[in-house]
Amino acid sequence: MTVLVLDNPELMAKAAVLETGLGGLISKAGDDSLRKPHRMRFHYGFNQHRLSEEDQQILRQHAAYLKAHPELTVEIHGHTDAFGNEEYNAFLARLRASSAAKLLQAEGIREGRITVTGWGSRKPLARPEDHAANRRLELEYRSEQMAKAQ
Structure with missing residues (x-):
């Protein structure tokens, strides 16, 4: 058996399409207007819930992608660091x-x-002491086809 290791994201995406049959969910190469924005994670300052202007622009690109793909839904997961009590962190994560x-x-x-979910500090991305890395928002795309595969 031969194992091919790909370090090119575009080639990996094409391989995933061939493997899973999800061709309708990934836009064609060269069609920038319909390409899913690469960035799916956004970070916050301490006790903040507003995204920077740059992050808002990227989120607007996600909106354009969602408009072009009406079969998709998006789950938005808010997270916090471990400072503060869990009740407040859950509130702040949901606010984000x-x-x-x-x-x-x-x-x-x-x-x-x-779909909006506020996880608070219950699902850290990094070690709990890496506070800045854990203060984040994550986007996760879903489709009916993906749901059937799970």
Whole structure:
């Protein structure tokens, strides 16, 4: 058996399409207007819930992608660091996710296509002491085809 290791993201995406049959979910090479933005994670300053202007622009690109792919939904997961009590962290995480959802809705994405989750500090990305890495928002795309595969 031969194992091919790909370090080119575009080739890996094409290989995934061939392997899974999800060709309709990945835009064609060269079609920048329909390509999913690469960045799926956004970070926050301490006790902040508003995204920077640059991050908002990237989120608007996600909105354009969602408009071009009406079969997709998006889950927005808000996270915090471990400072503060868990009740407040859950509130702040949900506030972060809700703020991003409102931006997507303002860009024309129906509320029913967006799911918001506030995890607080319960699902750290890095070690709990890496506070800045854990203060984040993550986007996760879903489709009916993906749901059937799980």
